[in-house]
Amino acid sequence: MAPDTDRECGRRFDAGFHDEFGALLAWRRDVRRFLPDAIAPALVEELLAKAHTAPSVGNSQPWRFVLVESAEARAWVRESFLRANADALADLSGERAATYARLKLSGLDVAPVQIAVFCDEATEQGAGLGRRTMPETLAYSVVCAIHTLWLAARAYGLGLGWVSILEPEVVTKSLNVPSEWRLIAYLCLGLPEEEHLDPELERAGWQDRQGLKERIVKR
């Protein structure tokens, strides 16, 4: 499977690593059920340091991490989730509504670490390179950092849940950050109550995973 070459590389990764990395991807789940146990600040810092190695357009590194620690700020976010979730449920009817109502969609009540991740849309870093025709790549860079943090968390036995059922303007105002910062994600982080290979939304009968083949075309 490895490319057929004996060229020198900066760093080689062997079949053992390929397997373990595959297992990391397979066990990476969106977690909503956390243990309340505190996470060492040094570990959170290590995860953020890993996230900080993510690729970014023009080397702009536009990610900004807000560690949401105060009870007041957490309450605002939780209230925003409850409103947004009630609105989403109100849009549904019948079987779908019943299933939705049974889902657990966030770990905001228990997760010991909560991080709001923003994109600094006003950053001058990178001098605009690479985002003239596709300005959305700035936000995409922040997503790469979030995904890096997610995988790193799982490698250390932590679960991460990405909460998007929120009112982004309300959360942004509640956290009192610069108006040029755009909310990309609100993350819950902590020890997971349980571990699974299949997504919770699949187990709960909301949405199965589909195949890869129909997602590939050639031109």
Next chain:
Amino acid sequence: MAPDTDRECGRRFDAGFHDEFGALLAWRRDVRRFLPDAIAPALVEELLAKAHTAPSVGNSQPWRFVLVESAEARAWVRESFLRANADALADLSGERAATYARLKLSGLDVAPVQIAVFCDEATEQGAGLGRRTMPETLAYSVVCAIHTLWLAARAYGLGLGWVSILEPEVVTKSLNVPSEWRLIAYLCLGLPEEEHLDPELERAGWQDRQGLKERIVKR
């Protein structure tokens, strides 16, 4: 550094893996200088299978991969890059313009594998869960798949370059995909000519990496 618990987990990753995963992140670069050597189709498939394990909002799996193989399609994309790049250069002046003109910003001329990655904005998979207030999470799911592919490629000794200096509408039309598919990225993939720990934009004097500390605030 590991969380202090003896709870059973689905899968444990040890310190050796933490180190190797850190090395993978450190050696993951945006590559624009490729060898023309062909890449085995089975390896490309393996990378796409890894990408397909990415997280997605509501389990929507909205990524669509277009393997751009025909000389005609590749020429359209290259022409779009040349136009967008000339426009970007025309916006600059003085030192910045001179530096920009010297940069190598894509591997479109040589990269043996080229993949246009789209988001199917019309997908019904996931039934809209999680994207009522933040619809952009659908595109963000595709970014997670791209980032997964990027890391997997590097693990197998391949380099990946994300080209965003393109006219997205032109590329979308050239590739004759459904109008609901939104271009997220155009990827070049192949054996890298050289390996580096520092970004090419840093080496070329465009943009240094900055520190993490000023990117973290508490609330």
